[in-house]
Amino acid sequence: MKLNEHVEALVASGALFVANHSDGKDSQAQLIRVLEQIPASQVVVVHASLGAMELARDQAAAAGLSFIVAKAAKTLLEMVERRVENRPDVPSWPSASHRQCTSDLKRGPIQK
Structure with a gap:
C-alpha cells in the first residue's frame, strides 16, 4: 500500500x-x-x-x-455505577450502541 x-x-x-x-x-x-x-x-x-x-x-x-x-480516572465498574446513579433512564452497561467504554476509558485517556 x-x-x-x-x-x-x-x-x-x-x-x-x-x-x-x-x-x-x-x-x-x-x-x-x-x-x-x-x-x-x-x-x-x-x-x-x-x-x-x-x-x-x-x-x-x-x-x-x-x-x-x-x-482513565475511573474504572469500568465505577463508570457503570455512576451512570446508574445519574441517568437511571438510559442503559448503564456498554454495548455496541452505547460505547461510552471506548470513549471514556480508551479514546479519552489516550487523547490527553
Whole structure:
C-alpha cells in the first residue's frame, strides 16, 4: 500500500506517529501495517489500560518502540455505577450502541 503525499511528507519531516494498541488482534495487525510504512523510530505505541497490557507491551518491545500507558480516572465498574446513579433512564452497561467504554476509558485517556 502506497502512502498518500501528506503522510509521506510527515514521514520525511520526522513526525511521530501514535499507534493505539488495545492488546487485541486488530491492534496487533494495525501495528504490523504501520511498521511496514513508517520507520520504527517515528512510531510510539499508546495503550489505554483496562487491566491487561502484556501483548501490547511485548509487541512494542519486540519492535523496539516506545510504549506509553494511558489510564482513565475511573474504572469500568465505577463508570457503570455512576451512570446508574445519574441517568437511571438510559442503559448503564456498554454495548455496541452505547460505547461510552471506548470513549471514556480508551479514546479519552489516550487523547490527553
